[in-house]
Amino acid sequence: MRTTLLAATAGAAALLTSAAAAHPAPAPCAAGQLCLWPEAGYGGPRTTHELSDTDIESCVPLPGGHPARSFVNRTGRPVTTYQSAECGETGEFDTYPGGGTYVPDSPYEVRAVKIWER
Template sequence: MYTKKAVLAVAAALAALLSAVAAPAAAAAPAAAAAPSGTVLGPCGPGRLCLWAKPDFKGRAQTHELATTDIDSCVALPPGTSAQSLANRTGRPVTTYQSAECAEAGEFETYPGRGTWVPQTPYEVRAFKLWER
């Protein structure tokens, strides 16, 4: 089992790596600009976590605002739904889970909140947690 401190340390390391490689391009790009790979970034406003049902920001999008989402709490997506691409513009790290209960027995991944667009998650996202910085 991973502690919150360990998850945040990994998130900080990922943030540093992504900011050096991809985050500046994504953060500076307009909401619907083309990513370097030719993928069109999905629209996602500041302070939001946006989740799309299909890869490459396609399908029905779900939007969660920082102002209305509990920090450090597991937020399950509606039953029968999942996400396969996301944009994190909350300014906080977000961990996505394969499990709808945020169980760490399944797959999970933490993404920094500095304008991170993920066109293809490594698993179907069924829940997430926003973390305190």
């Protein structure tokens, strides 16, 4: 029984290690920030948005027309990500809760965001 339990524990640890390697932890994203990366798995240079410098409930196109492929929402507010740079609802869009949502591989290229009041 003990051998079986040790083998199962070792197998679970190996699965966690391979999952972490597939989606490494992002660079720090402070509380109150929305952090975005141009590559899946939090790769490339990070851009951040904070409530103090972002219009609430307004469409915010990502700078330079560079889409994001991964992001972290720690704003404490819901954030909608849009495939459209104009926050159009004809393309893909999803809303993610605030406080600690980690998305290592967005299902589409994020070209704009909207931070909601609550």
